[in-house]
Structure formats: structure tokens, C-alpha cells
Amino acid sequence: MKVLRLFTSGLVLLASQHVFAQQEQSKSSAQELANKLANxxxxxxxxxxxxxxxxGIGPLEGSKYTLNFQPVIPIKLSKSLNLITRYILPIIDQYNITGQGEHQFGLSDATVSAxxxxxxxxxxxxxxxxxALxxxxxxxxxxSTKKWGAGPTVLLLKQGKANTVGFxxxxxxxxxxxxxxxxxxxxFAQPFYTHNWPTGAGVGVNAEMTFDWQHxxxxxxxxxxxxxxxxxGKQPIQFAVGPRIPVLGPRESKADFGLRGVLIFVF
Structure with missing residues (x-):
């Protein structure tokens, strides 16, 4: 009986160590995935x-819903160089923006970056x-702007085990x-900061600024x-929620307040 108790205790200890190792591996994988998504x-x-x-947009107190479909597809060019392609296709549903009682729904202009x-x-x-196109x-x-456009795009960031800061x-x-x-x-300029914990939970903040030189x-x-x-199921995802705080904007298009929710599927 003593041998059986020792054997059982040993199994329980090994099982608990295995579960702990799996939990630690899972936490490490979650943080690693969160860090990659911050980049x-x-x-x-x-x-x-x-x-x-x-x-509360403009003098007519309009409202605007924007769904940005934003797939990111990397292409390996060599052992030392990747080409990361990013696509942003907005779908917009807005009321009282262009005039009292007016409603627009549809696609807006796409931005493609490489x-x-x-x-x-x-x-x-x-x-x-x-x-960027x-x-x-x-x-x-x-x-829509009804215009084709092009120009340069750049990204700089520093990433540690938990923190990501970039521009x-x-x-x-x-x-x-x-x-x-x-x-x-x-x-368009976007400074950003993210902190991720081993569980994959994180907090972050970014500023989205558009300088319209033409107007x-x-x-x-x-x-x-x-x-x-x-x-x-088996599909890894990340979700994020938070307020969308208007800081600057022309009177005819500045909102009073907003919300943001993001769902990311990872492959």
C-alpha cells in the first residue's frame, strides 16, 4: 500500500507538472501571438x-458606422527580406452627414500598402x-474621393517581451x-503603444491623425x-474594444464621441 501511495503521488506530481507546463506554454504562445499582432x-x-x-458628427449631429476589412498577407522574398501587404477596404453606413435626413451606405476608397x-x-x-496606393x-x-493616389509609407517600432511602441x-x-x-x-500618421501579458490580454493606445494639406x-x-x-474552436482570434475619442477636426465633420471594436482572425 505504501508503494501504491508513492506511485500514485508520483503520477499526481507528474500530471500537475505536465498541466503547469502546458499552461505556461499556452500563456507563452498567447503572448507571442499578441505581440505579433501588435507588429x-x-x-x-x-x-x-x-x-x-x-x-454627433457636425452641425446635424450625424452618425457614422465604418467597418474596415483589413487583411494582412506576408510574402517571403528571401531569407532576409519579407514583403508585407496590407489592405484596408472601408464599408460605411452614415446618416445626416451630407444633409438632413440623407443616408449613404456602401464601399469607400481602398488603401493598399506594401x-x-x-x-x-x-x-x-x-x-x-x-x-501606399x-x-x-x-x-x-x-x-469616395474619385481619385487614384500613391505615395510612400513607413513603419518604425521597438518590441520587447511585453511592450511594443512604434510609428x-x-x-x-x-x-x-x-x-x-x-x-x-x-x-496619415499613427503612433501606437501596446502592452501584452503572458495570458494574451493586453492594453494599448494609438492616435490616428490625418493632415489634409489640400484643404x-x-x-x-x-x-x-x-x-x-x-x-x-481551433481558430485563434484576438478581440479589442475601447472608446474612440475625437481630438481634432473641422466643425462640419468632427464627432462628439465614438466606440471601436476589433475582431482579428489569425492564420
Whole structure:
């Protein structure tokens, strides 16, 4: 009986160590995945659905819902260089923006970016640089610039075990399109910070700023979020929620308040 008790105790100890090791491995994998998703040029296929709702827009107190479909597809060019392609296709549903009682629903213009980035970053420093394209996919005049545009895009970030801090920007100039529509000349800048725990839970904040040089105005939002990593069946996902705080904007288009919710499928 004593031998049996010792044997049973040994099995329980080994089982508990195995479960603990699995939990630690799971936590490590969750944090690693969260860190990769915090890096816009990570070699990882992801499909984010970013939902933004803004209320109290302009003098008509309009509302606007924007679903940004944002797949990220990496392409390995060599052992030392990757090409990370990012696509942003907005779907918009808005009320009382262009006029009292007016409603628009449909696609807005797409932005496609391609970052050449090192496959093996050193000391946590990561960079990416390449072209950005504006494609007039908008299905209604109020949702589109009706212009083709292009320009450079750049990303710089420093990533540690838990913290990611970085800066993304692109400058786009229009070069073709509807001659009756205003030219596009704008800079988009996004500083960001994220902290992830071993469980995959995280907090972060970014500022999204658009400098419209053509019309001499600036729009800025502050977006703090809380996030987590989990699975739907066998499918790894990340979700994030938080307020969308308008900081700057012209009176005719500035919102009073907003919310953001993000669901990311990882492959």
C-alpha cells in the first residue's frame, strides 16, 4: 500500500507538472501571438475586422458606422527580406452627414500598402518601407474621393517581451481620376503603444491623425483599447474594444464621441 501511495503521488506530481507546463506554454504562445499582432509587419496572415461607430458628427449631429476589412498577407522574398501587404477596404453606413435626413451606405476608397521589412529584426528594432496606393472603390460620390493616389509609407517600432511602441505613416498624392473632384494630398500618421501579458490580454493606445494639406485641416482620434487572445474552436482570434475619442477636426465633420471594436482572425 505504501508503494501504491508513492506511485500514485508520483503520477499526481507528474500530471500537475505536465498541466503547469502546458499552461505556461499556452500563456507563452498567447503572448507571442499578441505581440505579433501588435507588429504591423509581422510575418503572419491575419484578417482584422475593425468596427468604428461615431456619433454627433457636425452641425446635424450625424452618425457614422465604418467597418474596415483589413487583411494582412506576408510574402517571403528571401531569407532576409519579407514583403508585407496590407489592405484596408472601408464599408460605411452614415446618416445626416451630407444633409438632413440623407443616408449613404456602401464601399469607400481602398488603401493598399506594401512594406519591405527584414525577416530577422535585431534587438527588437523593426522597420518597413514601401508604397501606399489609394484606389477609388467608393460606390457613392459621398463615400469616395474619385481619385487614384500613391505615395510612400513607413513603419518604425521597438518590441520587447511585453511592450511594443512604434510609428506608422503614409503620404498620398492623387495622380488621376475625376477632374471635377478635389485633389488628394494628405498625410496619415499613427503612433501606437501596446502592452501584452503572458495570458494574451493586453492594453494599448494609438492616435490616428490625418493632415489634409489640400484643404488645410487636421483630423485626430485617440483610441485606447483592451484586448485578449482566445480561440473559436481551433481558430485563434484576438478581440479589442475601447472608446474612440475625437481630438481634432473641422466643425462640419468632427464627432462628439465614438466606440471601436476589433475582431482579428489569425492564420
Amino acid at each position: 504591423p509587419v509581422a510575418s503572419l496572415i491575419s484578417v482584422p475586422f475593425q468596427n468604428n461607430v461615431d456619433w 512594406f519591405f521589412a527584414p525577416a530577422n529584426p535585431k534587438n527588437g528594432f523593426i522597420w518597413g518601407v514601401g508604397p 489609394l484606389i477609388p472603390t467608393g460606390t457613392q460620390a459621398a463615400l 506608422l505613416a503614409n503620404q498620398i498624392w492623387s495622380y488621376a481620376g475625376d477632374e471635377n473632384r478635389s485633389a488628394v494630398n494628405q498625410l 488645410k485641416n487636421t483630423t485626430a482620434f485617440l483610441n485606447p483599447t483592451a484586448s485578449g487572445v482566445t480561440k473559436l
